[in-house]
Amino acid sequence: MYVQTKKELLDYIEQCTMDFQTEALHRYSANYISREKNISRNLVSQYLNELVKEGILIKINSRPVYFMHRKSLERLYDVKVTKSLFYSIDELMEMLLRSDYCQKDFGKAIGNQLSLSYSVEQCKAAVRYPPFGLPILIVGSTGTGKSYFARLTYEYAVNNKLIDAASNFYVINCSEFKNDSDKLGRLVFGENQDGEERKGMLEMADGSILFFDEVHNLAPDFQERLFIYMDNGRFQRIGEKDRWRASSARLIFATTKKPEEALLKTLLRRIPFVTQMPDLEERSLNEKEELIIFFLKKEAKRIGREVYFSRQVLNILLNYVYKENVGELENVIRMSCAAAYLNSTDDVKLQIMSYHLPATLLSDIKASVEVEDGKEPLIYLADFQRDVSMDRMTSLFDDLLNTFLKYAENEISFEKFLEAGMEHIYAYYDYIVFERCYSDVKVKAIIKVLSSVFEEITDKYAVVIPANCGFVLSRSIYTITQFYASLELWEKRRLEDLNHCLEWLHSKLPQETAVAAEVSSAIKGNLDLQLNQISEIFLILNIKAYNRKLELNDTLGIIISHGYSTAGSIADTCNQLLHFNIFNAIDMPLDTKVSEIALKLKKYILGHAGYRNILLLVDMGSLEEIGKELEDIPNIKIGIINHISTQLVLEVGSRILQRQPMDKYLEEVCKEVHSSCKIISTERKIPTILFTSELGNEAAERIMKLFQHGFSEKRHINLVLYDYYELLKNQEIAQVFSKYHIVCVVGTLDPGFKDVPFISLDDLVTNKGTAYLEKIFVPYLTKKEIDFLEEKIVENFSLQNVVESLTILNADTLLSFVVNAVKRLQALLKCDLNNKTIIGLYVHICCLVERLVTKAVIEARPGEKEFIRKEKQFVSYVNSAFREIQQHYKIQLPDGEIVFLYEYISHNEE
Ligand SMILES: Nc1ncnc2c1ncn2[C@@H]1O[C@H](COP(=O)(O)OP(=O)(O)OP(=O)(O)O)[C@@H](O)[C@H]1O
CATH class of the missing domain: 1.10.1790 (PTS-regulatory domain, PRD)
Structure with missing residues (x-):
């Protein structure tokens, strides 16, 4: 139910759109509406955008942005507004006024802008070719819409005055003459023999269109006769020897067979346009849904009832594989309506439930159809909002790219971009996971491939790709394949931004890019599917997000639980609720030994080097022993908490995010929930040189870079940058010392730590600094390494340098x-x-x-x-x-x- 204010805004926009005037566009802007309705600008904008997402309003992304009521526009212009987002008012007007979009000829065909767009173009081109058009062959499985397209080509020719309005569309079904080619000859060419003189259809169709359906049934001699006509527009009636007649009939052919199997090569050569109609299964889910609604409306009109149907019915209709394509779908819907009609006692309403569907559909439900009949209110056909998936998707993609542009223009930081980017991605995932219903079979196949790809990559790169990533990514890949054509259009429009964004990500996140590239090539290899640019961006950001949070908070949380997927589902739920990926999961079958788990865990932890804290959340006391087996991993603090529940994990997670010290939160949380915990510290602080400068971090960083040359790649000493003034704050000093074992401080001004030597920049420049290098570094570096460091300092710290x-x-x-x-x-x-x-x-x-x-x-x-x-x-x-x-x-x-x-x-x- 809408809140009152939202409803008020919707009514207002509906009213304004009913009286749509391009001269008064200001009425559709959020600013104007906010003033008119005395509602805050932010609230107006929030509600209007929500209504766009719900498919009720459309949005014109100009400056200012305008919002209009979709249905009112549709009624006003008698067109179907097929998208929610326009880039300018011109784009909207072009759509409203262009005949293609109007529901005339090809505009009526579902999918004319998408899966059928190429066929539409070919049919149009063929019939437009001067002076009398060119023949066209429409190829496709049964029920794909070949006859429908032939008729639409005729309507198009009439609407565009290519042929006379008084002309006709003549159909010859060649299968009826399969065994009587002579009869067909007489019917088509006419006859003048044995005292019989009759016009054939070629003559009658002069100036009209003649459609030969099922042409693979044409006998070769008939085909030969026909191509003479096709060459020069002339033919002879059967029986006439000397007289040639002319006709300007345009020809359309259709077949369910391959063209070379259907017709003689010589005839085929004379048909310049051959178009292929796609099978229903090759078309997008969106189109399938549109067709279902289209046929339901057709039936509702025919029987004069208000049609209602359950979500279950829609899901089954969507998921069934129709071997006879659109034709079968149309039949199924007609039969279901008829069954519901017979059961119905209501004169006004007709309710279609799943048991009204033909038995073949019910027995073949492979798809996981989650919603059961009657669990949700029935859908009223007239109110059914067509799925605006494509718009939803592209608007989320747009949001993501626009956020990136803000970052590129320095309006927001990289962290902020990642955060906002992930918000958009989560919104997209919510949408594809919760709102769409997919044919399980196909998605499952993708999941299967992805999970093995992920497993390999997780091992190889030691990255975290949690279970739900495969789940959503597979749906995302499937969705993208479903919307391929329209996505291509979107990608073309935003190509520059996409490239820009990818370039940035490649340079900023090289490791994530490498992992994403590997995933992408594995997907290509296994599914023969090339990920598009937006998917690549998704993948890189995902990998970053899932691995970033762990780096940020220094804690790797691992849930270990008995059972098949308990740990996995607790981890996924908590990560999602916390919006951070803190927890990973190890599920352990009941008969697994603790030592086996410990081995797996150790491998996992070593693969994720860089964490100072490892928090093990276990479900049984016996697992507390695991900690002991990890004691030989250096420099980590292992916390173990027992008897976990989702609530406990959430509590711990939020404290990790607040960066509370592990000892503190473990103790507090355990007290609260009467659970037990322990901490094993294997910490050996890494020796560290601190670089700092009162001149700023940049100066300190440059000094650090010069110093770095003196160490080999695999140095055992940390070089760390620290803000000079922060360092002087007492608390910060404490933190620095608890975190690092500070060997010395290097900088421009001595921060004055009592027990830590300071090497000043001028000491280094005057080579004095080198004198005490040996004293400082003997415990950490070999003689050879110290000599090398000294040499490099002399070389790099010249005043000029x-x-x-x-x-x-x-x-x-x-x-x-x-x-x-x-x-x-x-x-x-x-x-x-x-x-x-x-x-x-x-x-x-x-x-x-x-x-x-x-x-x-x-x-x-x-x-x-x-x-x-x-x-x-x-x-x-x-x-x-x-x-x-x-x-x-x-x-x-x-x-x-x-x-x-x-x-x-x-x-x-x-
Ligand atoms: N794109 C479409 N939009 C709306 N309705 C369609 C579309 N395609 C086909 N139909 C409808 O589906 C039904 C089957 O189409 P049609 O008879 O043209 O298929 P066909 O390929 O000629 O089949 P066949 O090979 O069995 O003759 C028709 O009622 C047609 O109106």
Whole structure:
């Protein structure tokens, strides 16, 4: 039931659309409606978008966005509005006014824009060809709509004035003349023999269309006679020797056989257009649903009743495989309506339930039809909203790409993009899993292939691809194949954005890309299905999302439970509710030994290196023993919690997301639910060098990069970047030390940790730093490694190199200005600064100039104003020494920086 406000908005839009005027489009914008109805703009927009998703409104994505009532437009223009999203009002108007969309000739055929679009184009081209059109052969299994198409071609020719309105559509069913070719000859060409003189159908159809159905029954001599007519438009009546007659009848042929089996090569050569009608099973579910509704409406009209049907009926009709295609579907619906009609005592309503369907359908229900008759209210045919799946899908895809564009334009961060992107993906998954009903057989086949693909890839790359991913991905792949043609159109329109997005993802998430590529090629190999670009984007984001959360919170949660799929389903439910993939699952058959599980677990944990905490959630006391078997995995903390339930897992999950320490939440949660837990710590903190700089993280990172050259790929020492000012906060220091074993700090200013050595940048530049390298690194590196580090530091930490790596400005020019400024300052101050101070000043000033040039924010120093007032002499020296630099780079030294120089120089002796 709609809330009142939503209903009010819907009524308003319906009213406005009934009086649709392109000159007054403003009435359809959310802003205008919000003012008119005195409802907040946000709420209006939310409800209108919901109504679009429900298929009741259409949306024009122009600026501003407009919303209109679908049914009112359909009534007004007598057309079927087949989509919910338009990119401009012109696109909508073109659709409303273009004859193709109107329900005339081909416009009536379900699928004319999709699975039948090529056939429509061919029939049109054939009949339009001047002067009298070209013959066309329509090929297809029985009931695919060949005769229907032949007739629509005729209607199209009349509607487009290619043939006269008074013309006719003549049909000859060749199977009736299978054994009497002469009779057919006389019927078609006429006769003039034995005193009988009669016009044939070719003559009668002059200016009309002559349709030969089931042409594979035509005898060769008849075919020969016919192709003479096809060559020059002339023929002879049977029995006439000297007289040639002319006709401009256009010919259409149809057959259920292959063309080369149906007709002589010589005749076939004269038919330039051969079109293939698809089997019903090859067409999309959406089209199948449209056909069902179309035929139900046809019957409702015929019997003059209001038709209602159950969801079960629709599902069975959708899932049944009709060997005789559309024709059989139409028959089935007619028979079902007839059965319901016979049972019915109501003069107004007709209710179709599953037991009204023909027995063949009921006995052949392979599909898992989840909803039973009577469990849901019946669907009223006249209110049935056609499934706007395609629009729903593309609008979700659009949302995803638009969010990406926001990221590309720096409006949101990468994390935010991933988060929002996943929201769109979850919405899409909800839709395909909960709202669509699929033929189980096909989807199951895809799931089967995917699960083996995933298993292999999970092992190979040590990534997490949870059980439900295969489930939704298989449905997604199936959906995409169902909507292939329309998706192609959408992809074409957004090709540039798709490419842009993929390029970004490839460069930002190379590992996820590699895994996705592997999945994609396995799908291609196994299912012969090429994933399209949007699916690739989905896959990369999925892999990232499922693996990202684990990285973020440092905790790998593993549920181990007895039974066939208990652990899996608890993990899936909790991950979905938490919107994060925290938990993985190991299901263990009842007869599995703890040691077997431990082995599996160990392999799994080692494959997911990088987690500091492993949380095992088990269902039986005996499993607590598992922890012991894992004690030899270094540097992890293993928490084990017993007697789990979904609620307990959820509670733990939300605390993990709040980044609470494991010891704390385990203790609290266990107390609450009277469960037991224990923690085994195998932690050996990794030795770490901390890089930090009061000049900012960027400077620290550049120093770290220079340092990195001194280590081989497989170093046993961590290099970690840390914000200087955060480091000074007490709590942060505590965290840093609890997390890392800090070997030394490297940076531009000593943060002053008592027990940790500090290597300053100027020490490194003046090569002093290398003197204590050995002292610091002996416990962690071999002699050879220390020598290598020293060599690389000498090589990389030349002043030129440091300045080059610290700034984007031309290092030569900048350095020469800075050297001069520092020299002049020393002269003015009449002091000799020591080497260390000079290098420190060089580095600091170079970075400062860059920050001023790039207009980075420089924080004020406390008491700076007072200093400037008091130390006038020093300020004037600095300004004089730095005049050239300020003029050249058009910058002004901030007061706080003058204070810094003063303090830095004051510490010269130290
Ligand atoms: N695209 C369509 N939209 C709506 N109705 C259709 C469509 N295709 C076929 N039909 C209907 O399905 C029924 C079967 O179609 P039709 O008789 O043209 O099939 P056919 O291929 O000629 O079959 P056969 O080979 O048995 O002669 C017809 O009633 C036709 O109106």
